[in-house]
Every structure is written in C-alpha cells, then in structure tokens.
Amino acid sequence: MTQPIFSFPGGLHPADHKAESNTAAIVPAPLSARYRVPMRQHAGNPAKPLVLPGEHVLKGQAIGCLDGRISATVHAPTSGRVVGVESYPIPHPSGLTDRCVVIESDGRDEAVPASRLDWRNLAPEAVCEELEDMGLVGLGGAVFPSHIKLEPAAGIETLIINGAECEPWITCDDRLMRERAGEIMAGVEIARHLLGAREVLVGIEDNKPEAIAAMRAACAGTGAKVVVVPTKYPSGGAKQLIELLTGLEIPAGKLSTDIGIQVFNVATSYALWRAAELGEALVSRVVTVTGHVARPGNYEVRVGTPIEELLQLAGGELPGATGQLVGGPLMGFDLEDTRAPVTKGVNCIIVTSDALFPPRPRAMPCIRCGQCALACPVRLQPYEMYLYAKAKDLDKAKAYNLADCIECGCCSYVCPSHIPLVDYYRFAKSELLARGREQRAAETARERHEFRSFRLEREKQEKAERLGKKAGERLEAGAVAADDPEAARKKALLEAAIERAKKAKEAAPPPANTDHLSAAQQAEVDAIEARRAQAGTEQTVADKT
Structure with missing residues (x-):
C-alpha cells in the first residue's frame, strides 16, 4: 500500500546547491x-567538567558530566x-566564548574499553540509563539529549526518521544515507524497540535518488517504509x-509525542547504532x-576540531571569501572566529563570497504586504511578531505564538523590505527566557524568605514553650519534693545554706561607723554587703551539691 503524501502551508523553493558537495x-x-x-x-544545561589540567584521558572517556535532567x-x-x-570561542550566534576542555593529542588515539549494549534483553529503562552516559544528542540541529527522547512513553505509535535534509548546500545526511544505510536502519530498529512504535516512516526529499535507493534496500524486510516527499523548504522541520x-x-504548545509520534534524524540513528x-x-x-x-565535500570530524x-x-578558502556560515543559509549564523571548534550541532560550514551571497540590502520599514505570512509554514503572523518584538512588547509577541516559530527563515527570505525578521524573533525569545529565569529566581527567593520567617516563628514558639515548661516545673518543685528524694535533698541543702548565712551575719562584728557617709555612699556599702552575703550563700550550696 502506497503511503499518502500530505502538505503543509507556505514554504520555499530556493536553489538547493547540493551538487557542489553531494558527489564527494x-x-x-x-x-x-x-x-x-x-x-x-x-x-x-552545559556539562560539568570532570578533568583537571595535567590529567591524561582516553578517547571516549567522559570529561563532562550531566548537570540536571x-x-x-x-x-x-x-x-x-x-x-x-x-573559555574559548565557540560556534554560536552570540559570538561569545564558553568553557572548553583543551586536550593535547598524544597521537596514539587510545580508546577506553568498549562493550556492546545488550539492548534486546535489557529493559528499555535500563538501556536509556546506559545511553545517558554516551552523550547522544539530536544531530539534525536541535541537539536535544537523545536518551530523554528514547525513554519509553505510552502511546508512541509512529517513529519518523528524518532524511529530508531540506536546507540548501547541506549534504552530510545525503552521503550518510548513501554510504551507511544499513547502520542507520540498525539504529532505527533500536529506537523502535525502546519506544515500542508500531510503524516506522523514513522521509526523504525527491532530490536524493541515490539515498532513497540505498535506504529502501536497507529497509527491506524490516517493515519500515521509505516515503519520498516533494522538495520544498522546510520539509526537514520535524513539524x-x-x-x-x-x-x-x-x-500549539504541544510536542510530537502528544499525538503519538517521535522523530529522529538519520545521523542520530547512526550514532545510536554506534553507541x-x-x-x-x-x-x-x-x-x-x-x-x-x-x-567542497563531507568530512567525518572529531568534536573539538578547530x-x-x-x-x-x-x-582552503578561495580568493574573495567574505566569511563563513555555520549551518545552512536560511537557518545558520555567521561564524565570528574560525578557531572555534566543531561541536555536535555543526552540520555544515559554508564559505561565503559576494558572488554566492551578495550583501543584504538595507532594511526598510515594513509595508504589511503579508508575504511573510504566506510563506510561514507554521501559520503564524510574522509581521505582528516583528512589530511587537521590535517594540519590546514581549507579552504581545508571545500572544502571537512566538514560541511556535521554528526560525526557518522563510519570512526573512521573502520580505521585500529585507527586514531580518528571524533576528527579532530570536531576540524576543532570548528576552522571554531571561525574564523567565528572573521570575523563577525571584520566586525561589520569595519561597526561601517565607520559609525563613516560618522557621524563625517556629523556633520562637518552641523556645517559649520550653521556658514555660521550665517555669512550670519550678512551681511544681515544692509539690513533688516529697515524691522526689533528689529534689528534696537539694531543697534541704539550700535552706541549710541560707540559715548558716543568717547566723554568720548575726555573729559578725558590727560594721564600721558609717554615720559620716552620705546617703548615696551608704547605699553603695549596703549593696556591697548584700552581694557578699549572696556570693557566700551560692558558694555553700555549690560545695554541698
């Protein structure tokens, strides 16, 4: 039975520029x-470094551990x-530096001992725990941790393998499907086993005939279907x-798993097989x-390579090169420093020139032509989001479903005013994320303050209860003395000490004549005598007890 092909709104048909590198x-x-x-x-969250300068490491050894889920x-x-x-430059739209572990190669390329994962006989939860330590992430661009997407979930009916590779210039997935289709499908089988998916659909654009043939051969006998879709950007977007x-x-606001579907890129499936x-x-x-x-070509590169x-x-770059793009021309970003390393999310480096990528004309005011809305594959209103993002009215931009924007760049591509619309959306999203972090920090601070106030009040009440209890015990001491020999003994010692102090005072010589003292001086003398008598009484009681 032929798998039906549906459609999505908007989209583009830019020149694909695949031939430059897909034959290599x-x-x-x-x-x-x-x-x-x-x-x-x-x-x-970024990983936490596990190594210190001077340590020796092996290939495949963990040098950064998870920080949170x-x-x-x-x-x-x-x-x-x-x-x-x-800190070192990294490939990121911000152009900022970030923490890196710098490793000086010894040339031996020695690896940690590796062992096959018995995924068929282990519980899916146990397999995911093992994969958590392998560092797998989505290699199609989202770089979301794969061990989370592979966790068993009720209701996953369909597993979709994304081999569309719709953005111009990029051919790494095309070559991977041509050369390693068997390994990709072996990884797909592992994913299907873990998720319990009933059907597997492999989507590939019709401009990749060699990859389609290779994947169909690899799917034979597995029950998976290769579905050829029309070439249209951004058909490679998961949605x-x-x-x-x-x-x-x-x-809006939901995930593919909410409708019983999970999506993996072909490169991620290949990495899953290797793991x-x-x-x-x-x-x-x-x-x-x-x-x-x-x-131009495709290269298998270690993470961390400059x-x-x-x-x-x-x-090398040819004369006339004007810069580099990380990713494709529609969703990629300018590389600020070529010393930056390859990361798991880098799938393409495009060297630009004025002939291939003419300078973008100066942005003009929005004329509300609606072309961006017609091109949007997510049915959004890009010009409304742009106006509110530009005015920094983030709540209004959010109300127009800013979070659902996939940043595909279709709106920027068709804009006759040459407005970099996606840049505004990225700015608004980052501001909303920052505001969310501030709100969560304020909420945490409020909860800590409330808990501290509660703790202090509780301690105050507990202290009052303890003091009240002791006072009550002192008042009841006389009543229970007869029943408590120890209490009676201490009371008798105290009474005897007081009696001895009285007799000693009576037997003491008369005090010196103090008639000549003033009233204030006499009061001071009386106070000193009283303190002496009290000190003598306390010392006597202490000696007896």
Missing part, C-alpha cells in the same frame, strides 16, 4: 594536535593530556515532516564543507 564521499579527518571540547554543545555527557575525542579548562507523512498537525552495538560515545560527526572553497583545520582539509 565521506572522508575521515586526520587527528588534530589540539582539541577544544565545549561543555555547552547540547540543549539544556536536560543535559548531556561530553567525551574526549582522542587520547592525550588535558592542558586547560578555559512539517510529520504533517507531510501523516497529515497531523502538532497543536549500542560498538559501545562508542558520540565524539565525531559528518560535516559538509562547501561554498567558496577549493574542494574549524580552521576543517577548512584547510577542504583545500
């Missing part, structure tokens, strides 16, 4: 002399010596691919290097 087979990159491995290269383990890409844990293959639309069958942590990935370079070395592997 995957080439393993040679070892680098030094790797800089970021602790933040996945969605969620949404996080991922980070591993050494080769064996060598840790020479620092320091759009789900709509293409099933006709279902994910409601489960070979016991290898995620320390490398395939990266497309294309654009204004001498030898991007400048990857560019040299592709023959």
